[in-house]
Amino acid sequence: MASGRRTGIIGVRRRRPSPDGPGRGRRPAIRHLKILAPYLWKYRLALLAGFACMLLQNYGYVRVPEFFKRTLDEITGANRAGVVLENLLWAGLVMVLTGGAMFLMRNLIIGASRKIEYELRERLYGRLLALDFTFYQANQTGDLMSRCTNDLNEVRTLLGPGVMYVPNALTRFLFFMPVLFALSGPLMLMVCGMLVVLILLIVVVLPRLRPMYRRIQETLASINNQVWQVIAGIQTVKLYTMEDTELERFETLNRGYVRHQMRVATLRGFIWPFFIFLLGVVELVILVVGGGQVIRGEMTLGELLQFNVMVGYLTFPVLSLGWIMSLVQQGLAALERLNYILEYPVEPQAGLQTVADGGLAFSVRGLRYRYPAGGEDVLRGVDLDIAPGQTVGITGMVASGKSTLLHVLCGLLRPEPGMVRLNGTDLTALQPDDVYGQIAVVPQETFLFSRTVARNIALGADAADPAGVQAAAVQAGLDKDIQTFPHAYDEMVGERGITLSGGQKQRVAIARALWRDRPVLFFDDALSSVDAATESAILESLRGLRQRKTLVVVSHRISALKASDVIHVMDAGRIVESGTHEELLARQGLYFRMARLQQMELALAGGVNEH
Numbered sequence: 108m109a110s111g112r113r114t115g116i117i118g119v120r121r122r123r124p125s126p127d128g129p130g131r132g133r134r135p136a137i138r139h140l141k142i143l144a145p146y147l148w149k150y151r152l153a154l155l156a157g158f159a160c161m162l163l164q165n166y167g168y169v170r171v172p173e174f175f176k177r178t179l180d181e182i183t184g185a186n187r188a189g190v191v192l193e194n195l196l197w198a199g200l201v202m203v204l205t206g207g208a209m210f211l212m213r214n215l216i217i218g219a220s221r222k223i224e225y226e227l228r229e230r231l232y233g234r235l236l237a238l239d240f241t242f243y244q245a246n247q248t249g250d251l252m253s254r255c256t257n258d259l260n261e262v263r264t265l266l267g268p269g270v271m272y273v274p275n276a277l278t279r280f281l282f283f284m285p286v287l288f289a290l291s292g293p294l295m296l297m298v299c300g301m302l303v304v305l306i307l308l309i310v311v312v313l314p315r316l317r318p319m320y321r322r323i324q325e326t327l328a329s330i331n332n333q334v335w336q337v338i339a340g341i342q343t344v345k346l347y348t349m350e351d352t353e354l355e356r357f358e359t360l361n362r363g364y365v366r367h368q369m370r371v372a373t374l375r376g377f378i379w380p381f382f383i384f385l386l387g388v389v390e391l392v393i394l395v396v397g398g399g400q401v402i403r404g405e406m407t408l409g410e411l412l413q414f415n416v417m418v419g420y421l422t423f424p425v426l427s428l429g430w431i432m433s434l435v436q437q438g439l440a441a442l443e444r445l446n447y448i449l450e451y452p453v454e455p456q457a458g459l460q461t462v463a464d465g466g467l468a469f470s471v472r473g474l475r476y477r478y479p480a481g482g483e484d485v486l487r488g489v490d491l492d493i494a495p496g497q498t499v500g501i502t503g504m505v506a507s508g509k510s511t512l513l514h515v516l517c518g519l520l521r522p523e524p525g526m527v528r529l530n531g532t533d534l535t536a537l538q539p540d541d542v543y544g545q546i547a548v549v550p551q552e553t554f555l556f557s558r559t560v561a562r563n564i565a566l567g568a569d570a571a572d573p574a575g576v577q578a579a580a581v582q583a584g585l586d587k588d589i590q591t592f593p594h595a596y597d598e599m600v601g602e603r604g605i606t607l608s609g610g611q612k613q614r615v616a617i618a619r620a621l622w623r624d625r626p627v628l629f630f631d632d633a634l635s636s637v638d639a640a641t642e643s644a645i646l647e648s649l650r651g652l653r654q655r656k657t658l659v660v661v662s663h664r665i666s667a668l669k670a671s672d673v674i675h676v677m678d679a680g681r682i683v684e685s686g687t688h689e690e691l692l693a694r695q696g697l698y699f700r701m702a703r704l705q706q707m708e709l710a711l712a713g714g715v716n717e718h
């Protein structure tokens with residue numbers, strides 16, 4: 108089947124961005140700034156007040172050297188102590204006010220950036236929850252974590268210092284130029300010429316850092332991913348003595364990270380001393396040229412001091428321009444990586460229908476499915492009907508597509524239109540949340556949260572429901588186990604459920620599905636880790652629900668399927684046999700062979716002949 112047909116599989120009609128960041132190297136990063144626009148607008152008052160303080164602060168920086176000039180000219184001229192003192196007092200007062208304005212400017216602008224960071228983090232988290240299952244199959248956990256932490260921080264720095272220092276440097280230049288020109292036109296032109304050269308250097312050299320920063324962030328994401336995988340899979344790492352190979356893998360990544368950082372450090376190591384040297388030359392020029400003007404009587408000593416102090420005040424903004432540029436570059440690269448998540452298409456729910464009332468009937472026709480990662484079709488023309496209240500068994504070879512089929516039926520994986528219908532409506536036209544709301548799934552692999560057992564059963568509930576939770580646990584054959592825990596239902600389940608046994612974890616998942624009381628129950632090999640006695644006890648208790656619920660049981664165990672109204676046997680993405688237990692045995696096909704094999708295994712284990 109051509110991969111072109113696959114557009115509908117994940118229900119996406121739009122092009123999905125690449126995980127490296129959208130439009131890498133093609134579209135200007137400035138485009139990504141637009142996601143910040145609404146936030147900047149929201150905090151416009153704080154930002155405007157911050158900018159007003161910035162103007163006040165720079166006005167202060169213009170006035171202070173003026174008082175210095177008057178003081179020195181008074182000392183070298185009439186030398187009246189009163190005038191000297193008055194000017195020094197003014198200088199002091201203006202310095203205090205300038206400091207106050209700077210404090211407010213920082214508070215307002217940096218404060219706004221922190222609030223925007225908070226809102227962006229919330230939006231990112233919300234987006235992560237809204238994105239569908241296929242997104243997580245295409246992206247690695249560590250990388251996503253890195254985007255939500257490191258990259259978010261870079262964006263915050265772009266918004267705080269970035270937004271503050273760029274206009275600050277500009278306004279300072281604008282405020283200073285006329286005053287410097289009035290003090291000495293030729294000197295000002297010389298100094299400005301040199302500063303312009305410096306700025307041009309910064310503007311030319313620093314954008315080269317942007318791809319380097321992106322590589323640094325990407326490598327950091329890979330490192331995070333590596334650490335995450337080792338921590339999550341520490342048991343496997345230890346059991347298979349993978350420490351050395353994992354360390355080697357980590358070292359390669361770590362070396363790459365340091366190499367990228369060193370490249371940046373080398374470039375910066377060259378840039379900074381060069382800048383400092385140029386600033387030293389600027390000082391020298393002021394002394395040589397300005398000193399000459401003072402000797403020739405074209406300038407007073409006070410004016411030279413004023414000029415020199417003002418150029419000193421320009422030094423920080425000019426020097427920080429380099430830092431700000433790299434911070435902006437880093438911020439833009441990070442923004443691009445955040446935007447990958449924020450712009451990743453989410454299935455629109457608006458305009459989609461809700462499931463029609465009255466039981467849930469599934470009708471599957473010619474269902475084909477291929478995972479977005481590519482490869483072969485995993486389902487190759489499945490036809491299946493499930494009537495409300497029916498108990499359906501699904502079995503078959505490993506990797507024959509049983510779990511994939513369940514995931515498609517419950518809406519987690521999206522089929523193409525026309526292949527799956529629920530109560531007559533096409534699955535792709537139904538609101539995913541509404542479909543999930545009808546079906547309780549016990550997945551093949553249980554995931555437990557680091558919460559209490561009760562909270563793990565009553566997932567998504569705001570308030571505790573001890574009676575309901577216990578009833579579900581009793582039905583799942585878990586209550587007896589829970590009673591042996593020191594804190595019973597309030598026992599904390601370790602991270603990812605490491606404090607529970609495999610069978611206990613599975614039964615927590617079953618209790619979770621039962622507590623939800625949804626009309627349809629999917630069991631994906633959900634009884635594989637429990638013994639035969641527990642299995643039959645659970646199935647017995649479920650039989651009590653059969654009048655009301657549709658039950659789809661995927662299992663390799665014939666004993667779990669026997670009582671089904673109909674059993675489908677899958678092989679290589681197709682249903683190859685269907686019928687009741689007896690009909691299938693009579694066919695003497697795959698099901699019969701599976702049953703015979705299990706019968707022999709039971710006999711060997713000294714078990715009772717069940718068939």
Ligand SMILES: Nc1ncnc2c1ncn2[C@@H]1O[C@H](COP(=O)(O)OP(=O)(O)OP(=O)(O)O)[C@@H](O)[C@H]1O
Pocket residue numbers: 244478479480485504505506507508509510511512551632
């Ligand atoms: N996320 C995925 N991306 C790509 N291929 C996948 C993915 N998940 C499963 N597959 C492939 O789909 C095929 C069917 O897998 P599936 O999990 O549906 O089999 P199964 O019948 O449930 O097997 P089992 O009995 O072992 O649980 C397998 O070949 C598997 O490699």
Ligand SMILES: [Mg+2]
Pocket residue numbers: 509510511551631632
């Ligand atoms: Mg499976």
